[in-house]
Amino acid sequence: MSDPKVIFRGTGVTRRFGRGKNLVEAVKNVDFTLTEGQITTVVGESGSGKSTLARMVLRLLPVSEGTLEFNGTDVTTITGSARADYWKDVQAVFQDPFSAFNQFFTVRRLLSRSFRLLGERAAAEARMEEALNHVGLFGADVLDRFPHQLSGGQRQRVMIARALMMQPKLLIADEATSMLDASLRVNILNVLTDLRDTLGMTILFITHDIGQANYIADQVLVMEHGEMVEQGPADKVIFDPQHEYTRRLLSDVPRLNQSA
Amino acid sequence: MTDSPSRAANARTRATGLRLLDAHNLTAAYYTPEGNRVVAVDDVSISINEGEVLGIAGESGCGKSTLGAILSLTAREPLVVEGGTLEVDGKQQRLGPRAKVQRTWRGSVVSLLPQGAMNSISPTMRVRDLVFDVMRAHDRGVKRSEALDRARDRFEELGLPARALDAYPHQLSGGMKQRVVTVISTLLNPRLLIADEPTSALDVSSQKALIDMLLQMLDNKIMSGVVFITHDLPVLRTVSNRIAVMYAGKIAEIGDAEQIASEPRHPYSAALLGSVLVPEPGFRNKRVKGIPGSPPNLLNPPSGCRFHPRCGLAMDVCTKEEPPEVGDVLRFSSCFWTQQNPGTPVPLDRVIPSEEATMVETDRELADQLAGAEEGAR
Numbered sequence: 001m002s003d004p005k006v007i008f009r010g011t012g013v014t015r016r017f018g019r020g021k022n023l024v025e026a027v028k029n030v031d032f033t034l035t036e037g038q039i040t041t042v043v044g045e046s047g048s049g050k051s052t053l054a055r056m057v058l059r060l061l062p063v064s065e066g067t068l069e070f071n072g073t074d075v076t077t078i079t080g081s082a083r084a085d086y087w088k089d090v091q092a093v094f095q096d097p098f099s100a101f102n103q104f105f106t107v108r109r110l111l112s113r114s115f116r117l118l119g120e121r122a123a124a125e126a127r128m129e130e131a132l133n134h135v136g137l138f139g140a141d142v143l144d145r146f147p148h149q150l151s152g153g154q155r156q157r158v159m160i161a162r163a164l165m166m167q168p169k170l171l172i173a174d175e176a177t178s179m180l181d182a183s184l185r186v187n188i189l190n191v192l193t194d195l196r197d198t199l200g201m202t203i204l205f206i207t208h209d210i211g212q213a214n215y216i217a218d219q220v221l222v223m224e225h226g227e228m229v230e231q232g233p234a235d236k237v238i239f240d241p242q243h244e245y246t247r248r249l250l251s252d253v254p255r256l257n258q259s260a
Numbered sequence: 261m262t263d264s265p266s267r268a269a270n271a272r273t274r275a276t277g278l279r280l281l282d283a284h285n286l287t288a289a290y291y292t293p294e295g296n297r298v299v300a301v302d303d304v305s306i307s308i309n310e311g312e313v314l315g316i317a318g319e320s321g322c323g324k325s326t327l328g329a330i331l332s333l334t335a336r337e338p339l340v341v342e343g344g345t346l347e348v349d350g351k352q353q354r355l356g357p358r359a360k361v362q363r364t365w366r367g368s369v370v371s372l373l374p375q376g377a378m379n380s381i382s383p384t385m386r387v388r389d390l391v392f393d394v395m396r397a398h399d400r401g402v403k404r405s406e407a408l409d410r411a412r413d414r415f416e417e418l419g420l421p422a423r424a425l426d427a428y429p430h431q432l433s434g435g436m437k438q439r440v441v442t443v444i445s446t447l448l449n450p451r452l453l454i455a456d457e458p459t460s461a462l463d464v465s466s467q468k469a470l471i472d473m474l475l476q477m478l479d480n481k482i483m484s485g486v487v488f489i490t491h492d493l494p495v496l497r498t499v500s501n502r503i504a505v506m507y508a509g510k511i512a513e514i515g516d517a518e519q520i521a522s523e524p525r526h527p528y529s530a531a532l533l534g535s536v537l538v539p540e541p542g543f544r545n546k547r548v549k550g551i552p553g554s555p556p557n558l559l560n561p562p563s564g565c566r567f568h569p570r571c572g573l574a575m576d577v578c579t580k581e582e583p584p585e586v587g588d589v590l591r592f593s594s595c596f597w598t599q600q601n602p603g604t605p606v607p608l609d610r611v612i613p614s615e616e617a618t619m620v621e622t623d624r625e626l627a628d629q630l631a632g633a634e635e636g637a638r
Binding site for chain 2: 045152153180181183185186187189193210212214234238239248249250252253254255256
């Protein structure tokens, strides 16, 4: 096996909101790397800066300080068409599958809109079918449906399929499973692990649930109040946590067995 | 993790043998614009003892929240309660199309903490204004200062900062908002609090804080019982005495929380437990399977046992006849398999059929069904 390749690197990433008395440092001087073909999970409680970090990686929010590097190129300040090109490689799925849809668009129209970014319409149908198959759906079943005709789990899978239309190298899933019930959640997580295993996709998965992190992550980053307090291989962080905050997060997780 | 066993043990002693609530034969249906009748809660009877937390589990669309709406007497069109009785402290309340609900019951006998309650504080109002509104709705003559004093005492009693009363909702964190709304919904000391998904939008640390607060409220006798609705089984195991697992408008199994979590007697409970992810070594690099498909459309529920199309243990009889309730009023499982194998926990590996390919096919018809169910809900 060759050395795992670092596909994304953040160095000294900082994000401040407000100014003067209201200044909030949402992300403080964070260093991290994402390894190609791995699932990296960011865990932390609400307000710890997880989503801010994800939005910066997506380049939806400018960083206040620090640099972001994708595949060796600096993407910290790219704008316009360079940023559009970046989005061909980096795509995201967000938390709420119920509000992320335009309710007047069929799935077909939703998916075909992503071709504005790609610029070639001809391959659209084939790519749609392929993207849907990756998440366990068939075009004939869902393409002509409206969002209200899909279940929560199906919607989130369509959202993942939309991200896959670009055949991205990096997929960011920000709390993508939080609004689904436990059984659907497992199915979506399985879709993500399949993407990693069959397409070699790199995934940045954001969650507050260590149980989910434990299930799918190769690497875990723990954030507390904007600081990265612990990072490392999932086994090590979850079963041998060094930082007190990680231990507290783990101890707050409700268990099914008393012995655990 | 260290104190959860002791909290669970506390919960056990907190419960007394006295009956707080008996609900008999609750039936409620949604009426769709096309005139269809979708029975979301079908002839459900439950009992809660004084000091007890009853958890209600199940997937989305199984009737959990509808049951909460019936118990809290807040059912509204298109949901119509068609029959049943509530009995609290020996006082009977008949439910049905023509039954009158005494106004005093809502808020002071049963109180609802609805789903997403933390977002129900008006963004232009301070928390204290909401407190006054709630108190005034039940007692026209209440003075502003009295209402606030009562809330302030309650906040101090439960260890919440009293300054939260002067805050606007955007100044509070999600966990704090949820705790504040919980306290406000119990200002009138209801006998029974119905909490609908109170922890689902919170992170684990805020979840724990809310659960601790609820248990403390029970200890302080602010209310005498809680119905806790969630799909999160690990949360239910920590907070509740008994768990009722609902499927397609009926109770599949009801039993002690510990027993349901470790030795479920209904295939559906076992399947739900099977999809729970906890941070333990056993879950690394293992493929956990969700339950294939989704709950049935209640417009045409499956014949016999409603879980049989998704159940790996289904037999011929399951498709034809209603399953029997095996057990007593407080602990039972409605399942033919359990009847034939008394005292045996359900083998999880046999409940979820192993081949995955089936699930994509079923998705098509399930989407149809779901579309129907959602229309029903509107």
